[in-house]
Amino acid sequence: MKAKFEEMAVVLSQKKIAADIYDLTIQTKDIAAHAKAGQFLSLYCKDGTKLLPRPISLCEIDRTKGTLRLVYRVTGENTGTEEFSRMAAGDTIRVLGPLGNGFALGEKKAFLIGGGIGIPPMLQLAKELNCEKTAVLGYRDEVFLLDDFKEVCSTVIATEDGSAGTKGNVIDAIKAHNLEADVIYACGPTPMLRALKAYAQENDMECYISMEERMACGIGACLACVCKTKEKDHHTNVHNKRICKEGPVFDAKEVEL
Amino acid sequence: MGDIKTSVNLCGVELKNPVMTASGTFGSGAEYCEFTDLSKLGAVVTKGVANIPWEGNPTPRVAEVYGGMLNAVGLQNPGIDVFCERDIPFLRQYDTKIIVNVCGKSTQDYLEVVERLSDEPVDMLEINISCPNVKEGGIAFGQDPKLVEAITSDIKKIAKQPVIMKLSPNVTDITEMARAAEAAGADCLSLINTLTGMKIDINRRSFVLANKTGGMSGPAIHPIAVRMVYQVAQAVKLPLIGMGGILTAEDAIEMILAGATAVSVGTANFIDPRATEKIIDGIKAYMRKYQVKDIKELIGAVR
Ligand SMILES: Cc1cc2nc3c(=O)[nH]c(=O)nc-3n(C[C@H](O)[C@H](O)[C@H](O)COP(=O)(O)OP(=O)(O)OC[C@H]3O[C@@H](n4cnc5c(N)ncnc54)[C@H](O)[C@@H]3O)c2cc1C
Ligand SMILES: Cc1cc2nc3c(=O)[nH]c(=O)nc-3n(C[C@H](O)[C@H](O)[C@H](O)COP(=O)(O)O)c2cc1C
Ligand code: FES
Numbered sequence: 160m161k162a163k164f165e166e167m168a169v170v171l172s173q174k175k176i177a178a179d180i181y182d183l184t185i186q187t188k189d190i191a192a193h194a195k196a197g198q199f200l201s202l203y204c205k206d207g208t209k210l211l212p213r214p215i216s217l218c219e220i221d222r223t224k225g226t227l228r229l230v231y232r233v234t235g236e237n238t239g240t241e242e243f244s245r246m247a248a249g250d251t252i253r254v255l256g257p258l259g260n261g262f263a264l265g266e267k268k269a270f271l272i273g274g275g276i277g278i279p280p281m282l283q284l285a286k287e288l289n290c291e292k293t294a295v296l297g298y299r300d301e302v303f304l305l306d307d308f309k310e311v312c313s314t315v316i317a318t319e320d321g322s323a324g325t326k327g328n329v330i331d332a333i334k335a336h337n338l339e340a341d342v343i344y345a346c347g348p349t350p351m352l353r354a355l356k357a358y359a360q361e362n363d364m365e366c367y368i369s370m371e372e373r374m375a376c377g378i379g380a381c382l383a384c385v386c387k388t389k390e391k392d393h394h395t396n397v398h399n400k401r402i403c404k405e406g407p408v409f410d411a412k413e414v415e416l
Numbered sequence: 417m418g419d420i421k422t423s424v425n426l427c428g429v430e431l432k433n434p435v436m437t438a439s440g441t442f443g444s445g446a447e448y449c450e451f452t453d454l455s456k457l458g459a460v461v462t463k464g465v466a467n468i469p470w471e472g473n474p475t476p477r478v479a480e481v482y483g484g485m486l487n488a489v490g491l492q493n494p495g496i497d498v499f500c501e502r503d504i505p506f507l508r509q510y511d512t513k514i515i516v517n518v519c520g521k522s523t524q525d526y527l528e529v530v531e532r533l534s535d536e537p538v539d540m541l542e543i544n545i546s547c548p549n550v551k552e553g554g555i556a557f558g559q560d561p562k563l564v565e566a567i568t569s570d571i572k573k574i575a576k577q578p579v580i581m582k583l584s585p586n587v588t589d590i591t592e593m594a595r596a597a598e599a600a601g602a603d604c605l606s607l608i609n610t611l612t613g614m615k616i617d618i619n620r621r622s623f624v625l626a627n628k629t630g631g632m633s634g635p636a637i638h639p640i641a642v643r644m645v646y647q648v649a650q651a652v653k654l655p656l657i658g659m660g661g662i663l664t665a666e667d668a669i670e671m672i673l674a675g676a677t678a679v680s681v682g683t684a685n686f687i688d689p690r691a692t693e694k695i696i697d698g699i700k701a702y703m704r705k706y707q708v709k710d711i712k713e714l715i716g717a718v719r
Pocket of ligand 2: 381438439441463487544608609633637659660661680
């Protein structure tokens with residue numbers, strides 16, 4: 160039962176959708192058919208001096224066509240993501256996936272919360288969750304993917320500079336709209352995840368968060384990408400779980416942030 | 417042409433080919449068996465294991481550097497008991513040799529692991545006296561010839577399997593350490609472990625690794641590794657396992673020509689989960705191209 164594939168994917172399209180944010184669609188052979196919301200890919204650079212794969216979440220999955228949509232931020236000059244941003248239709252890129260556990264789909268009334276570059280993976284989840292749901296998206300300033308979310312569920316946003324939606328963060332937006340839910344699914348910067356963990360605890364909600372750490376193998380072998388856990392992990396036999404393997408999605412109660 | 421011979425003998429242990437995994441980059445193989453047939457490998461060298469579970473270092477534990485990477489995993493491991501119950505039976509399903517990498521903070525720690533492994537079906541022990549990422553033990557043993565000699569002879573007294581001493585490149589003269597290990601009865605030497613490095617994030621003005629320093633591996637260290645394998649090959653009679661930045665069959669052959677009987681492939685696994693198999697195929701292609709009938713003809717052939 161092979162579950163992960165290493166492939167040369169073909170770029171179908173790529174466009175810039177906000178400052179430094181790129182929207183890439185690739186054709187895969189087997190990966191898309193096996194992929195779930197919340198999983199990610201390892202993307203390899205062509206530049207041989209950049210050895211390690213870049214982990215990028217799946218933003219949309221089309222299992223019948225075998226295509227994947229990835230939305231990512233270029234982090235600076237001479238980076239791997241900058242190399243990716245120069246790709247155009249017809250180019251190929253080596254990828255490994257699908258990796259990680261992904262979100263478990265529930266039926267309880269849900270918040271789908273994304274912060275910054277943590278927003279993209281919430282889109283596929285929004286499409287798959289078959290329940291009452293509201294997307295809560297937090298941006299610094301420039302808004303992206305908003306129309307995509309509005310097509311699949313009710314969506315509220317917050318911006319740090321107040322240029323759109325509620326001024327402030329995602330919790331400010333929830334409060335401003337008097338929203339309620341039973342479960343939180345979230346991806347974003349650690350301070351946001353920390354705040355949501357506390358918010359969920361105060362309001363007696365379930366909370367599932369997608370975590371980030373620097374990776375090397377991406378498949379659970381090297382122990383680079385661990386996070387601290389409350390209980391001893393079954394595999395590692397210490398209080399560490401591998402984000403690339405047991406994660407990236409964890410029950411917020413299980414992990415230390 | 418089925419008549420090329422790729423098998424090598426490492427102090428009595430016959431490997432079907434000279435390619436093995438480098439400790440810490442391959443776990444115990446469970447994650448890679450989806451991509452690579454472990455039965456094709458000369459041996460699997462497992463992640464360092466100690467007498468008790470170790471939590472390892474805080475994250476970030478890895479950083480990319482030009483042509484290489486730094487790691488400061490800090491030898492996180494589940495402890496020898498879980499290793500024996502789970503990882504050894506897993507690896508026994510495959511037709512490959514098992515080499516267990518052993519780490520410790522004190523001589524006693526190492527001896528406990530070696531003793532515990534004495535009745536286990538493993539083929540060799542690789543003693544890591546060269547890990548730069550733990551505060552005590554590890555590398556301290558590998559940077560002083562007297563300590564190398566002492567720990568080697570203590571381990572040799574109780575080990576039931578052939579003992580490989582893994583040398584650190586973070587020394588002035590690696591041949592001194594190699595001679596010390598040989599004098600104390602080591603059966604084999606492996607080199608090199610990682611070179612201590614550092615990366616600073618200029619935007620945040622902080623260290624990238626939580627541990628500040630980390631061990632450098634990958635293609636950028638390959639020439640240093642080749643040089644050290646060559647020097648040690650001239651200094652001792654023991655068989656050598658060469659490693660450091662091997663990405664391709666060409667890199668592996670270079671290491672063998674410099675004097676290595678076998679090679680370990682580490683960081684390359686992160687770049688391509690089928691790296692080991694491709695290197696084995698590439699070595700065979702090289703042998704056919706140059707009509708090398710037996711790989712032993714290549715070992716230390718460049719002097
Ligand atoms: C599970 C997971 C999913 C992710 N999903 C997305 C996504 O959908 N969209 C997106 O834009 N970003 C995502 N990221 C972050 C993304 O992986 C990094 O921004 C990217 O690796 C940076 O690479 P670079 O070439 O731009 O930077 P460089 O500076 O060239 O990277 C150097 C090294 O550091 C690693 N690195 C740097 N920043 C990060 C980081 N924040 N997280 C992990 N590794 C890092 C790189 O992978 C590389 O190995 C995700 C990270 C993880 C762990
Ligand atoms: C992530 C990582 C973990 C490692 N863990 C160990 C270890 O547990 N024990 C050990 O002896 N060497 C360890 N090493 C060192 C490698 O086995 C090898 O000596 C070194 O990386 C050089 O080879 P390479 O350039 O092919 O990776 C580790 C290396 C890396 C990159
Ligand atoms: S990146 Fe290697 S274990 Fe997660």
